[in-house]
Amino acid sequence: MIKDEVAHMAFFKRHIPFWVIVIAVMTVTIGLSVATTTVLIQRDTVAESKQTTQRRILRVARATAKMPEVKAVIQQSNQGSKQNLQKFSKSLVKRDDVDFIVILSHNLIRLSHPKNSGVGHHFSSLKDPVPALRGRVHYSEEPGILGPEYRVFYPVYRGKSVIGVVCVGMTQKNIRDQIAKRTRPIWIGGLVGIITGAILAFLLGMYLRYILLGMTPKEIAERTARQTLIDDSLPEGIVAINNHGIVISANQVALDLFGAELAVNKKLPASLQTMLFPDKVAANTDNGSEIEFQDKQLLLSTNSLKVRERQIGQVVLIRDMSEISGLLNKLTGTEHYVSSLRAQTHEFMNQLQVINGLLELEDYPEVTKFIQQITDTYHQDVGYISDKIKWPAMVGLLLGKSKEAKEQQISFEITADSYVPQLLLESHVEVLLLRIVSNLLDNALTAFDDVSPENNVSLQLQFEAETAKLKISVADNGHGISPAVRKKMFEQGFSTKGDNRGYGMALIRSAVDELNGKLTVAGNHPKGSRLTAVVEVKEITV
Numbered sequence: 043m044i045k046d047e048v049a050h051m052a053f054f055k056r057h058i059p060f061w062v063i064v065i066a067v068m069t070v071t072i073g074l075s076v077a078t079t080t081v082l083i084q085r086d087t088v089a090e091s092k093q094t095t096q097r098r099i100l101r102v103a104r105a106t107a108k109m110p111e112v113k114a115v116i117q118q119s120n121q122g123s124k125q126n127l128q129k130f131s132k133s134l135v136k137r138d139d140v141d142f143i144v145i146l147s148h149n150l151i152r153l154s155h156p157k158n159s160g161v162g163h164h165f166s167s168l169k170d171p172v173p174a175l176r177g178r179v180h181y182s183e184e185p186g187i188l189g190p191e192y193r194v195f196y197p198v199y200r201g202k203s204v205i206g207v208v209c210v211g212m213t214q215k216n217i218r219d220q221i222a223k224r225t226r227p228i229w230i231g232g233l234v235g236i237i238t239g240a241i242l243a244f245l246l247g248m249y250l251r252y253i254l255l256g257m258t259p260k261e262i263a264e265r266t267a268r269q270t271l272i273d274d275s276l277p278e279g280i281v282a283i284n285n286h287g288i289v290i291s292a293n294q295v296a297l298d299l300f301g302a303e304l305a306v307n308k309k310l311p312a313s314l315q316t317m318l319f320p321d322k323v324a325a326n327t328d329n330g331s332e333i334e335f336q337d338k339q340l341l342l343s344t345n346s347l348k349v350r351e352r353q354i355g356q357v358v359l360i361r362d363m364s365e366i367s368g369l370l371n372k373l374t375g376t377e378h379y380v381s382s383l384r385a386q387t388h389e390f391m392n393q394l395q396v397i398n399g400l401l402e403l404e405d406y407p408e409v410t411k412f413i414q415q416i417t418d419t420y421h422q423d424v425g426y427i428s429d430k431i432k433w434p435a436m437v438g439l440l441l442g443k444s445k446e447a448k449e450q451q452i453s454f455e456i457t458a459d460s461y462v463p464q465l466l467l468e469s470h471v472e473v474l475l476l477r478i479v480s481n482l483l484d485n486a487l488t489a490f491d492d493v494s495p496e497n498n499v500s501l502q503l504q505f506e507a508e509t510a511k512l513k514i515s516v517a518d519n520g521h522g523i524s525p526a527v528r529k530k531m532f533e534q535g536f537s538t539k540g541d542n543r544g545y546g547m548a549l550i551r552s553a554v555d556e557l558n559g560k561l562t563v564a565g566n567h568p569k570g571s572r573l574t575a576v577v578e579v580k581e582i583t584v
Contacts, residue, residue, distance in 0.1 A: 065247035072239030080232030095192065095212055096181065102138045103196035103210040106131075112145060116198055116206035119147040126161050127154040141191075141216055144209040145198075146171055153206075165209075171195050174207040183214075279360035281318060282347060283310055296360060299335075318358045319344060339549075430456055431503060432464040439476055440501070443483045451493050457502040462512070465505070466581050474553040475512065475579070479503075481550045482516040482573055489520025489570065505579070512579045519570040528563055550575070 106112055115127050131143040131154035142156040150165045165171055173180040174195035183192050193211025197204045279296030281304065283289055289306050297304055303311050310318075317333060333340050340360055347355040427444070431437050440456070447454035467475070479501075486499045502515040523531065531547050550573075554561045559577030566572040 062247070064250055065243045068243030068246060069240045072243060073236045076232050076235040076239060080229060080235075084229070092192075096194070098138075099140060099192075099194045099210040099212060100179070100196070102134070102140055102143070103194050103208045105138075106134060106143060106145070106210065107196045107198045107208045112208070113198060113200055113205065115153060116145065116147055117200060119151065119153055120149070120205060124162070125153075128158060128161050130154070138210075140210055141212045142210070144211075146207040146209065148175070148205055150175075150207070171207045171209065175204055177204055277361075279362075280357065281310075281360065282355060282357040283315070283319065284347075284355040285353070287315055290355060291357075299360065299362075318342060318360075319356050427456060430460045431462050433462050434464075435472060435476060436462065436479065436503075439480060443480070443487075447487060447499060450487060451495070451497065452487060452490065453495075453498040455498070455500050457500055460501070460503045462503050462505045463507075465579065467579065471557070471579065474557055475514075475577070477553050478514055478550055478575055478577070479516075481547070482514065482575070485547065485573070486516050486518040486520070489518045489522075491521055510579055510581070511576055513574065513576050515572060515574040517566045517570060517572040519566060519568075522565060522569055523563060523571045531563070 111130060112127060115123075115125055115130075118125055127145050131145060135141070135143050135156075144155055144165070145153040146165055147153060150168060150171055152161050152163055152165060155161050167182075167184055170180065170182045170184060170193075174197045177197050179197070180195040181193070182195065185191070191211045191213055193209050196208045196210070198206040198208055276293060276295065279299050280291065280293045281289065281296045282291040287309050289304065289308060289310050292304055292306055300314060303314055317335070331342050333342060340362060343359040343361075345357055345359075346353050347357050427437055427440050431440065444454050483499065483501065489499075490497045497519065499516065499518045502513065502517075504513040505511075506513070533548065551561060554575050554577055557577035557579070559575055561573070561575045564572045564574070
């Protein structure tokens with residue numbers, strides 16, 4: 043039995059749309075409310091009608107009992123007279139709009155009655171008028187000649203003595219007709235209310251269906267939960283605002299990036315709104331724009347938020363380009379390394395052909411001389427790096443920087459005491475190390491005021507296996523760094539080289555801090571500067 047009920051409920055959930063359930067529930071609720079109200083009003087109306095009828099027949103009975111004509115005929119009847127009040131009472135019935143007026147003598151003989159045949163006979167129910175003969179007003183609901191009646195018995199006094207009784211009443215049929223007449227508008231109004239409620243419930247259901255895009259609250263909750271999980275798992279930050287600048291959505295990446303400045307359901311600070319949602323971005327931005335925030339380089343892609351072609355706000359996708367820049371450095375270094383190996387392979391094949399030709403000519407002194415030249419060239423171009431650095435990504439980066447230094451006519455060397463073995467590192471650690479070396483060398487290569495054969499940049503890389511620390515030291519013999527500049531050189535945006543610069547040193551500082559390292563700035567004898575970073579490097583255990 044229980045299984046059948048569960049199956050029925052599951053069937054309804056699958057096959058009955060949510061908006062249909064809303065309409066049904068609202069219709070039943072409104073219908074019950076209106077019906078209950080109508081019944082209560084009808085009940086009060088019936089009670090009021092009965093009270094009104096009671097007051098009316100009592101008023102008529104009291105007025106009739108005080109009439110001299112009535113008292114005189116009753117007194118004469120008590121003395122044996124056959125005179126009645128039939129004609130007189132009918133005129134009163136018509137005037138006072140009651141169904142009957144029955145006047146009784148002291149002996150309860152009818153002196154008037156709705157039917158002429160009833161005059162001169164005893165009252166049909168002798169017990170009802172008795173309380174009135176004792177001076178007490180009495181109400182009664184009993185069947186009479188005209189059917190079920192509601193009546194009042196009122197004593198007729200002459201002096202202080204009761205000489206008769208006046209009975210005034212209304213038939214139940216007449217009372218029901220009057221009540222029906224008064225309650226008919228109530229029932230009509232209730233019916234109109236139920237119909238109106240059903241129509242409004244239908245419109246509300248349609249509106250909910252429109253607003254909820256045809257989904258049920260359960261589907262919305264599940265989709266929202268899934269979307270939140272997806273948003274928080276994305277590497278990009280997401281911030282959405284409405285047309286009034288209120289933040290309506292932000293994932294965890296964005297909250298971590300902007301901190302307390304960003305809060306959902308609160309207005310976005312003017313500085314962030316100007317940065318993330320510039321006024322010029324009116325349409326979707328496909329290519330995005332790059333900005334600098336703190337020590338990070340961010341790529342923004344802003345789009346409009348629309349519902350049924352109506353714009354309700356904007357959303358921005360935020361990507362931290364610092365990591366991407368590191369990956370690009372790594373990729374560029376690898377490309378340099380591969381390109382160098384390819385060039386060496388091609389050159390080696392050519393050199394082998396030359397050697398083979400010299401050997402066929404048996405010119406052995408020339409062979410020896412040519413092999414020595416090959417060795418010197420290899421050491422000058424590649425060997426001096428690969429002999430000391432066994433880390434391919436770093437080798438590739440240094441080959442690229444070496445080529446760049448040569449193009450700027452700057453001498454680039456790696457110190458004799460440098461040595462880095464092949465390291466197995468986590469990707470983000472490798473990216474941070476490449477970022478530090480790349481930015482330190484970039485800073486050193488721009489430390490010269492003019493082109494000179496004496497311009498020199500040196501790099502020292504030393505890995506201590508016992509402490510798992512890597513020392514990175516870059517020195518140049520350029521113009522040096524003044525004490526005033528040293529105080530501000532790690533602040534984002536500060537630069538002595540022009541506007542829209544000053545981010546490299548901030549990136550270096552951030553990367554060193556993330557690797558629990560230490561960064562120092564010193565002079566380089568006899569001139570120039572030396573920047574040294576000592577960072578923790580933990581290899582991946584396999």
